[in-house]
Amino acid sequence: MSAPLLRLEKLEVTYHRVITAVQGVSLEVAPGTIVALLGTNGAGKTTTLRATSGFIGLDDARVTEGAVVFDGERIENLPPHRVTALGIALVPERNKVFENLSVAENLDAAVPRPGARRRRSIELAYEIFPALGRLRRREAGYLSGGERQMLAIGSALACAPRLLLVDELSQGLAPLLVEEMMRRLETVRAETGATILLVEQNAQVALEVADYGYVMENGRIVLDGTPERLRAHQDIREFYLGTGGGTGRRRSYRDVKQYRRSRRWYG
Amino acid sequence: MQIAVNIAVLASIYALICCGYVLIYRATRVLSLAHGELMMLGAYGLYATASLFKGHPLIALAAAAGLALAVGLAVYAALMWRMTGESVLAAVLATIALGILLRGAMMLAFGTLTQHPLRDLGWENASIGLPGGARISAVGAALILSTGLVYGGLFAFLRGTRWGMRMRAAGQNPLLAAQRGIGLHGIYALSWGLATFTGGLAGMLIALDAGLESTLVIIGLKAFPAALVGGLDSLVGALAGSLVVASAEVLLIQYVDPLLSDVVPFFVLLAMLVVRPWGLFGTREELDRV
16 A cells, blocks of 8 residues: 555644644545545544644644644644645635635636646646636626535645645535535546545545545544445444434434443444 | 816825725735835935936936835835734734834934935926916826826736736635635735835825925825725725825815815715725725724
């Protein structure tokens, strides 16, 4: 197996010097793969993503333990623009486009990674999302939710990333559109060769496209495996896919007593 | 006709000054209250280069313009970059302190006597006749022309160039801009450089027209209402606001009392704040940060 492009080693992130949001998180993302980081609200997924992209400093948070290693280089303390220059692009959950700029300007404003071909990166964005070509002159503030998501991924692609970090792709989109966007992520991987780390609450759709998945709860990784293994796991079916409870009522993992959960995860 | 010419000249002065306020505000969300002093520094820069390059007025002008650009970049590099990420209030207070320091330093260095850079450059301010019996000074015409060129250049830069797009992007959403690899410090430094360049140019032209003295800073302050009336984040607004303020000022001076000159811009500003606080072309949410 090739060396991972991204490796988190026992990562610990603390907000305001007192609140530990992520504890001992270790994960690996192999080159050219799509890896899903799953979990409910507040599990620490986005914090993990922001620690990787260098943006947690803006939230008065910092990496207090562990390391973020990208292509063999430790990057946990690098400023955001240095991280982007290394070839890591983030598609954020909110405020993902420049609303007063046209679609074309959104793509043009992106700064490609040094050494990458800028024109080719933008052409790729238009090829993967042909709708953006038709909307070229439209101000991004007037785009629909799906179009914004396409533009957000497109303008991240204009940075010619080696690693694309996608935060909650399914947020606010209709189910059919979510499936379509997930298929586009596969196209992105195929066309650009980019590696993708996908943070997602919607385990069902994320596991459709992912090569590997990690599950986070309460700031820790509690389970990882291939999509087949995760889908077969009783707790994943019960708490994340809503198919394994047997009671007809979907439950959260928080509904289950901790001692039973521990026995289940580690037993 | 003469009134229209006077309005055009005064509006050009205000527009040339207040585009600096707009450039810095829309990129960094900071209101630079040192802009009047930086404008005056540009004028003193011309006074200095005029003595340095005696007999070469164009070289002196170009050197002074380059100096103004460099001063803007230096102000960002030495002071304002440390304010990135701090509260807007801290940054605004820093500009006030900078303005006071600059004013004091200029008084120490150049004294309080009125200087005449036009004479030092070996030029004369000819009066040009216009149709309708109106007259305009050569420097007044240069002011209108310069304002047109500066605004044309700024629109072309912001709309048509990649750096311009990045400047607009960074002003709108700095976090996303950083995520797209845009170096915010470069953009902010550029906006300070351009703002000081245009402000310095205004200072130089005013000094060429009417002489250079320490009261020049008042004109910089009077241009501030024009920027606010137009809407602080809009260059089109800056043009419109300058025209409104200049029209009010010239008409009231002409028909009511010349002593009103210094208070009219602020009267227009108060009226606008009551009726439409976000300005003619500004956006509502932007004003929350002022």
